[in-house]
Amino acid sequence: MSLSLSPGPEAVLPSDSMFAIQVGPELFRVSGFSLNSDAPSYFTAHFSRNPSATLVLDRSPRVFHLILQHLQGYAVSVDDEIQFTTLFCDAVYFRLPRLLTLLSTSDYHYTCVGGVHFKLPKHLVSEPGNSPNFFDVTSGSVFLDVERVFRSNNLSRPPPLSPPFLSRSPEYFAKLIALLQGAALDLEPCTRRSLILECRYYRFLRLEQQLVPCRLSWNPFSRAPEILLDLGDVKPNGISLPDPPAAEAVSPGEPTAKRPRRTALTTVQYRRPFIDAESPPRDLTLQVGFPHEAAIFRADNANGFYVALYARLLDKFCFVFHKFLSQHGIDLQSFIRRTSDSCALVLPAILSSCHVEVNKRTYEDLASLLDTPRAAEQDPEHSTYFPSLGRGRSIHLTRSIWQPALQGSTLVMVASKIEAVSSIKYFNVELEFL
Structure with missing residues (x-):
């Protein structure tokens, strides 16, 4: 049984005729x-008018070999961004729609990163969060x-187009591809942080969240994840509150004044964008670095x-929580206290269940430490920030872990673990020589 191949309706040339095309030095x-x-x-436009004349083209024969493979029905394999760019330009020039x-x-996305050629499979970055990404936006718009x-200006040939080149680290980009392919890499903290920054550059936002250090756990005392x-x-759009009980549910259009008031502590919850979209939110616990940029006060008459x-x-704290708190009727600016040369965000703190380490010693009772003369230094700005509370002492935090919670119209910080220093002497102990 023979198979007859006939040209489709778009055919304009005799199928069994041969046509001569001179491309550079090759025929x-x-x-x-x-x-x-x-x-x-x-x-087809040329040979329909001049079927016997040789078409002479001042183009690259190397690129035309790829075009000929395509016309003959073969799948064209593109090696790198240079080959892709030149092939695309000639496909525009020869008006080849398919x-x-x-x-x-x-x-694939074809690109050169720091002098190294990469062929990135698009399916690796097709998930929500990883797409649309840097390559989707830039490559699509450029080509x-x-x-x-070329078409609108009726040019004689396409304008010159440089192949994609990125002045970034090829080693980091190779690691990102390995992670997208499912590899488990043993990453040092500095490398992990650098890869997170690379993810933000390339807009691989889902992969960024997979790289962000976090700890998922179950609290047996609160019975909550x-x-x-x-x-x-922390991303502001991942923060939420638990849904109110059915009896207290309020329609979205109901005035704020009629909404039920929060009297007990309501722990703030969090979902990692793109990673936890289908999972229940978890109680948010914050690790706070920024050494010595936070302090705990206890006033004499409070x-x-x-x-x-x-x-x-x-x-940073205001950036993360401002939008969320304003949606719940809390103005974070109302908790900011200013002096002539500085300002502080002052929030109520609960330390009843907190593990406290001050000057590398563990204390069961922070209140007694702050009440002990010379144990904690008098803070000169304390009375300025707390004019209604009177004098008091403070410790300055090096690291801490907190659970933010809402109580009424106030944001309350529930401390889980604190490391702090109580005086300039212990602050100086931590200084390191250059």
């Missing part, structure tokens, strides 16, 4: 059947612009503790 003879396979095109479609829907400029994150890694955040820590 190619191509059948009408092959030329009709991607028509209408520059070739080849342009194949290239624009290629299974589409070339085609648009928890997530421990560094404050710097029973409770307060935590004050300064400098970069203040800015």
Whole structure:
């Protein structure tokens, strides 16, 4: 049984005729059947008018070999971004619609990172969060612009287009690809942080969240799942509150004044963007670094503790929680206390279940430490920040872990673990020589 192949409706040349195409120094003879396979095109337009004349082209024969493979029905394998760019430009020049479609829907992103060629499979970065990414946006717009400029301005040839090149670390990009392929890498903290920054550059936001250090655990006392994150890694859009009980549910359009008031502590919850979208939220536990940019106060005429955040820590905390708190009727600016030359975000603190280490010694009772003369230094700005509370003493935190919670119209910080120094002497102990 014989199989008869006939040209499709777009064919304009005799299928069994051969046509001569001179590309640079090389002469190619191509059948009408092959030329009709991607028509209408520059070739079919020329040979329909001049079927016996040799078409002379001042283009690259190396690129034309790839085009000929495509016209003959072979799958064209592109090696790198240079080959992809030149092939795309000639597909525009020769007006090959099917080849342009194949290239624009290629299974790979081709790029050069720091002098190393990469062929990134698109399916590795197709999940929500990893797409749209840097390559989707830049590559798509650049190549589409070339085609648009060429056609709209009726140019004699496409404008020159440089292959994609990124002045980034090829070693880090190779690690990102390995992670996207499912590899488990033993990463040092510095390397992990650098890879997170690379993810942000390339807009691999899902992979970024997979790289962010965190600890998922179950708290047997609160009987709730928890997530421990560094404050710097918390995304504002991942913060939430538990849903109110059914009896207390309020319709979205109901005025704030009629909403039920929170009297007990309600722990703030968190979902990692893209990673935990289908999972229940967990109670948020924050690890706070920024050494000596936070302090705990206890005033003489008040029973409770307060935590004050300064400098970069203040800015970061406000960035993370401002939107979330404003949605729940809490103005974070109302908790900021200012002096002539500085300001602090002052929040109530609960330390009843906190492990406290001051000057590398463990204390069961922080209140007695702050009440002991000379144990903690008098803070000169304390009375300025707390004019209604009177005098008091403070300790300055080096590291700490907190659970933010809402109580009424106030944000309360529940401390889990604290490391601190109580005086300039112990602060100086931690100084290191250059």
